[in-house]
Amino acid sequence: MLHPITINHYLVLSVMLLVIGIIGMLVRRNVVVMMMSVELILNAANVNLIAFGKHLQDLNGQIFAIFVIVVAVAEAAIGLGILIALFRNKETVQVDEIDLLKW
Amino acid sequence: MGDNLLSLILFTPLIGVLVLLFIPGRMKDAVRWWANISAVAGFLVSLPLIMNFDKSLDGYQFVERINWIPALGVQYLIGVDGISVLMVMLTTFMGMLAIFSSWDSINDKVKEYYAMFLLQQVGMIGVFISLDFMLFYVFWELVLVPMYFIIGVWGGPRKLYAAIKFFLYTLAGGVLMLLGIITLYLQHIAQTGVATFEVTQLMNTQMPMWMEQLVFWSFFLGFAIKVPMFPFHTWLPDAHTEAPTAGSVILAAVLLKMGAYGFIRFSLPLLPNASADRTIVNVLVVLSLIGIIYGALVSLMQQDWKKLVAYSSVSHLGFCTLGIFALNEQGIAGSVIQQINHGISTGMLFLIVGVIYERRHTREIKEYGGLAHVMPNYAIVFAFAMLSSAGLPLLNGFIGEFTILQAAFQANMAWGAFAVTGVIFGAAYLLWLYQRTMLGEVTNEKNKGLKDLNWKEWAVFLPLMAWAIAIGVYPKPYFDILEKPVAAIVERVNGPKAPVNAAVIELKKTEAR
Amino acid sequence: MSSFYTATDHFVLLPALLLALFACATLLFDFWVFPESQRRKHLVWFVLMGEVFASVAYFRQHMFLSQHGGELQAFGGSLVVDQFALYFHWIFVASTVIAVIMSYKYFEVRDEHHGEYYGLLLLAQCGMYFLASGNELVVLFVGLETMALTFYVLVGLLKRDQRSNEAALKYFLLGALSSGLLVYGFSLLYGMSGSTKLREIGAAVASRDSGDTVLFLAVATILAGLLFKIAAAPFHMWAPDTYEGAPTVVTAYLAAASKAASLxxxxRILLGPLASSRDVWMPILAGAALLSMTIGNIAAVTQTNTKRLLAYSSINHAGYILLGIVAGNQTGIQGVLIYTMVYVFMTLGAFLVLTVLCRDTTTGEDINDLHGLMRRSPAHAIWMLIFLLSLAGIPPTAGFIGKYFIFLSLIETGHYWLAAAAAVYVAVAIYYYFRIVKSMFVDKEETEMPALSLSLGTRVALAATGAMTLGIGIYPEPFVKFAQQTLR
Amino acid sequence: MLDTMFFYMFALLAVGGAILTITMRSAVHCAVSLIASLAGVAGLYLLQKAEFLFAVQIVLYIGGIMVLFLFVIMLVNLDSAAKERQFHRRWIGGGVAAGLAGASVLWLLSKGAHSFGSPAAQAAPSQDGNIEQLADLLFREYLVPFELASLLLLVAIVGSVLMAKKRTS
Known part of the structure; x- marks a missing residue:
């Protein structure tokens, strides 16, 4: 009944993660959740990389994925730092209340 | 000096600007003196040009050639033929008078004012002597910025609107013209493998008719907006009305001529097939005729003295373009002479408006009346300018208009007939203007104590009047000097043409080097 | 030398090493040697010294390439030094130097001076090094992120200014999204080829037909990420906010260097691995270019904040640059290169004038703050005029040369309508640039303002950007040659 | 067969966690859902014999990044935010647009997926040597990005300190 898992399954999964991440970016007001959505997008890329790597019997994909994770770490650190700086000045994390600039 | 005469003429005003920058702005008189010295020097160095110009020779004289940007095929290539000589003389002469006429009228930001004026002189002279299309384009655009400032900083109440409108219109036309230039350039490379903007070389380019027409319309936009021809003229009344007097003078006398000059120098010789195309000629002539009549009619209805003169420019320049697109020797020669005449007459008219505006600070025609009693000299000068502009025989305007009318009749009776009505209307609005402002009793108390012309104003008017009479009485030298270049152009347009490739010439993938 | 770090590797990597070294040293110096704020100006010298060292390294590469031609590959093809990379390296060096010089005074005035700033600038340039020289997806991605993260921080540097905080946050959020899309596209490229080297990817992509859907998806996501980085429509939303909120010097650096690096x-990607799928990305880019010019021009007309206005104008410029890529022939790419160089100098110059206006009482950002500049400081007003004319593309300034090449390439490849649209937008753009001019030359200031005093650094920076803007315009020959050489 | 079941399990965890992440009201709940999603992805790595990535995912992502997120959530005190409206006013538009984009992407991929032909005939990496090979590759082929990553982290450290530190003077 269950088909063997092929590369396509992984690709579909990664697209779902990607789209969920983009939706999260577009519709959520909470900045922290928006940052989490970015993590979802990066994970979508990683799922792709690992799946392709497995499919092609190639380790480059895994290496790439490691770097993507490193970048995710750095991004999160910076983003949260910026968030704290903003929060000190303006007690909100809702993105549409961050409206001094016209957006 | 003989070898670099044109460069000298071109850069004399620029040297004036550079020195001017080091004169402190608060020493207004020093600034004025220096600016006038530069302008007079600019005129004096241009005198050897006309004296040493040999009108019996074909082609260009005083040519200077320096490879400027070999990578693009752009050269610093300047030279003059009979047409450009006259335009250069007009520029240096009118520039000198315009600068002198601003002695008393400009008191704010004097240094910047003169710097802009001299800079503009460089651009205008450059336009008339460039034989490299890209060089021409650079000068063409260079003129815009000083004029923007002259209108926008020292102009009337709606100066900013007028200035930006002037800038936007002419820039849009200019950039579209650039596209045409590039198309021509690429075609030339595709056919000969030589990357150059040299006008005489570009003449060898052959294009399929549709492309030639496309290029023609792109040039047309650039030149027609500048002239300005009928549907594109709306910037002109605004710019003229708001500009300071000297700005209007230069605008009318020289700047507008750049458009007509462009038609003669570039459109006709470079695109002879398109220029002789029936549809194109008809469209252009009809636009010219509409311009002539429309300009005259609108002038009749103006309440504002300066605006009236501005609209009369539209009408007069209609004659110039009509002459060009009659496509015969008389027409083109007449057009060039009419351009000079228009420079003299309309320049005088603007100066006349300026004189009274400085005294009364209004340009409403109904504010005036009977000025002839208060300012007799002024009235005489005005009468002279008016008659010259209306085309009275023995004055300059007559020569130009008459020649153009002759050419128009020669090309097509109907054209001539319509153009004649323009002449009649022209006489009408000028005479009516004169009657409303100068004749009759002094109706307005404020006009009673007005002073007549002072010596500075006389000093501006007298040379202009002398030149007007000179052209009117003895126009032969002008026709002589124009004979060769005009014949060459007409020959190029009407003469036997090299066969045009019917097939589309594929643009080769070329490198600009 | 061990087998995986050869002399060639060293030679190629040296500039980046030097930059990183000086960056670390600057950070340390800030911490240990010059902790007191008044000694901070030594850091400027230190950064400049780093740039000198890096320049020497670049120069040696330059000499090597001009003697031997071709390109130098290092680290198994991960890094490559060719004329193309060097061209951009020089741009980065120039813009960093100018940014550093103009920064000191500005941050002093804003009372928000952090020594880390100078270290971060060098680190950003280091990231840019890998963007221009990287020839491998991972290097490019990590390099891009290094640059981007630095800019997120720099934009938020005015910590007490809420606008700066906001700008940083918005830039960060959208930037992270775009990086995510980009890396997703990269992952698909990897999937198609099984390699992260651009060359091998190119071979794999070329073997696919242009209607391939996965290829399309890869191209679309990568383009989304890239268009974002160069602030082209429809991914331009961050630019006005970020430009406005960021410290003006950072805005200048962001607009100039970061855009050049992203280009x-x-x-590298479009003309490298994706060159064979030109049919896929060309229409997208053409649409993006038209949209950028339209949005940039229309939105700029109503702006009252000079920085915002320049932001929209930079969106417009991104459109012109994209048109060069759309034309895609030799002339077009050459045009892109020249346009980029020109753009860097005139943008830096224009923002530089704005930083000079920044004083205790005014930020100099509102268009009204420029009122009467001609009276207060004619030199600034005239320089600004030149930069604006150049931005508008009026000869004889540098901007004209850039636009000329774009037009030339468009007509050469038969894109007449794109060329006509681009030409008309030149005239539209003049309208809002001349609002600034009007503000400087025509309007009078409401209160009498003192004349502006100038630090030596600002003078030097202004003279340098101005000289380049005028110089490239009046005598473009060497620069055109330089760009041509780059593409050989 | 077991693999297949595990795949669906982990995939469900990943996608379900992702959906919860962007829909939950409280930021803490979002974070926990994201952890679940990441754990699902980690499981998928394990299924594909990417043990090292699995470890990295657990240690770095879940252990590092998510703790950072939770830390910040606590620090900036998002309780009040949780009570407010959670979505943009324009959320419907955004959601629909993104959904459409997703559908088209899926369609694109399903059409194009066949183009990933059979796996390259290449010796399968020996099961136990995975990490060794990875390390070999990382320190030879990817030396440059590896070193570059150190700069990236330096930027992250300096930047986040610069952003987050209180002004002392």
Whole structure:
């Protein structure tokens, strides 16, 4: 009944993660959740990389994925730092209340 | 000096600007003196040009050639033929008078004012002597910025609107013209493998008719907006009305001529097939005729003295373009002479408006009346300018208009007939203007104590009047000097043409080097 | 030398090493040697010294390439030094130097001076090095992120200014999204080829037909990420906010260097592995270019904040640059290169004038703050005029040369309508640039303002950007040659 | 067969966690859902014999990044935010647009997926040597990005300190 898992399954999964991440970016007001959505997008890329790597019997994909994770770490650190700086000045994390600039 | 005469003429005003920058702005008189010295020097160095110009020779004289940007095929290539000589003389002469006429009228930001004026002189002279299309384009655009400032900083109440409108219109036309230039350039490379903007070389380019027409319309936009021809003229009344007097003078006398000059120098010789195309000629002539009549009619209805003169420019320049697109020797020669005449007459008219505006600070025609009693000299000068502009025989305007009318009749009776009505209307609005402002009793108390012309104003008017009479009485030298270049152009347009490739010439993938 | 770090590797990597070294040293110096704020100006010298060292390294590469031609590959093809990379390296060096020089005074005035700033600038340039020289997806991605993260921080540097906080946050959020899309596209490229080297990817992509859907998806996501980085529509939303909120010097650096670096990346990818799928990305880019010019021009007309206005104008410029890529022939790419160089100098110059206006009482950002500048400081007003004319593309300034090449390439490849649209937008753009001019030359200031005093650094920076803007315009020959050489 | 079941399990965890992440009201709940999603992805790595990535995912992502997120959530005190409206006013538009984009992407991929032909005939990496090979590759082929990553982290450290530190003077 269950088909063997092929590369396509992984690709579909990664697209779902990607789209969920983009939706999260577009519709959520909470900045922290928006940052989490970015993590979802990066994970979508990683799922792709690992799946392709497995499919092609190639380790480059895994290496790439490691770097993507490193970048995710750095991004999160910076983003949260910026968030704290903003929060000190303006007690909100809702993105549409961050409206001094016209957006 | 003989070898670099044109460069000298071109850069004399620029040297004036550079020195001017080091004169402190608060020493207004020093600034004025220096600016006038530069302008007079600019005129004096241009005198050897006309004296040493040999009108019996074909082609260009005083040519200077320096490879400027070999990578693009752009050269610093300047030279003059009979047409450009006259335009250069007009520029240096009118520039000198315009600068002198601003002695008393400009008191704010004097240094910047003169710097802009001299800079503009460089651009205008450059336009008339460039034989490299890209060089021409650079000068063409260079003129815009000083004029923007002259209108926008020292102009009337709606100066900013007028200035930006002037800038936007002419820039849009200019950039579209650039596209045409590039198309021509690429075609030339595709056919000969030589990357150059040299006008005489570009003449060898052959294009399929549709492309030639496309290029023609792109040039047309650039030149027609500048002239300005009928549907594109709306910037002109605004710019003229708001500009300071000297700005209007230069605008009318020289700047507008750049458009007509462009038609003669570039459109006709470079695109002879398109220029002789029936549809194109008809469209252009009809636009010219509409311009002539429309300009005259609108002038009749103006309440504002300066605006009236501005609209009369539209009408007069209609004659110039009509002459060009009659496509015969008389027409083109007449057009060039009419351009000079228009420079003299309309320049005088603007100066006349300026004189009274400085005294009364209004340009409403109904504010005036009977000025002839208060300012007799002024009235005489005005009468002279008016008659010259209306085309009275023995004055300059007559020569130009008459020649153009002759050419128009020669090309097509109907054209001539319509153009004649323009002449009649022209006489009408000028005479009516004169009657409303100068004749009759002094109706307005404020006009009673007005002073007549002072010596500075006389000093501006007298040379202009002398030149007007000179052209009117003895126009032969002008026709002589124009004979060769005009014949060459007409020959190029009407003469036997090299066969045009019917097939589309594929643009080769070329490198600009 | 061990087998995986050869002399060639060293030679190629040296500039980046030097930059990183000086960056670390600057950070340390800030911490240990010059902790007191008044000694901070030594850091400027230190950064400049780093740039000198890096320049020497670049120069040696330059000499090597001009003697031997071709390109130098290092680290198994991960890094490559060719004329193309060097061209951008020089741009980065120039813009960093100018940014550093103009920064000191500005941050002093804003009372928000952090020594880390100078270290971060060098680190950003280090990231840019890998963007221009990287020839491998991972290097490019990590390099891009290094640059981007630095800019997120720099934009938020005015910590007490809420606008700066906001700008940083918005830039960060959208930037992270775009990086995510970009890396997703990269992952698909990897999937198609099984390699992260651009060359091998190129071979794999070329073997696919242009209607391939996965290829399309890869191209679309990568383009989304790249267009974002160069602030082209429809991914331009961050630019006005970020430009406005960021410290003006950072805005200048962001607008100039970061855009140039992203363009280097874009050209590397589009003309490298994706060259064979030109049919896929060309229409997208043409649409993006038209949209950028439209949005940039229309939105700029109503702006009252000079920085915002320049932001929209930079969106417009991104459109012109994209048109060069759309034309895609030799002339077009050459045009992109020249336009980029020109753009860097005139943008830096224009923002530089704005930083000079920044004083205790005014930020100099509102268009009204420029009122009467001609009276207060004619030199600034005239320089600004030149930069604006150049931005508008009026000869004889540098901007004209850039636009000329774009027009030339468009007509050469038969894109007449794109050329006509681009030409008309030149006239539209003049309208809002001349609002600034009007503000400087015509309007009078409401209160009498003192004349502006100038630090030596600002003078030097202004003279340098101005000289380049005028110089490239009046005598473009060497620069055109330089760009041509780059593409050989 | 077991693999297949595990795949669906982990995939469900990943996608379900992702959906919860962007829909939950409280930021803490979002974070926990994201952890679940990441754990699902980690499981998928394990299924594909990417043990090292699995470890990295657990240690770095879940252990590092998510703790950072939770830390910040606590620090900036998002309780009040949780009570407010959670979505943009324009959320419907955004959601629909993104959904459409997703559908088209899926369609694109399903059409194009066949183009990933059979796996390259290449010796399968020996099961136990995975990490060794990875390390070999990382320190030879990817030396440059590896070193570059150190700069990236330096930027992250300096930047986040610069952003987050209180002004002392």
């Amino acid at each position: 280097a990346l874009m050209l």
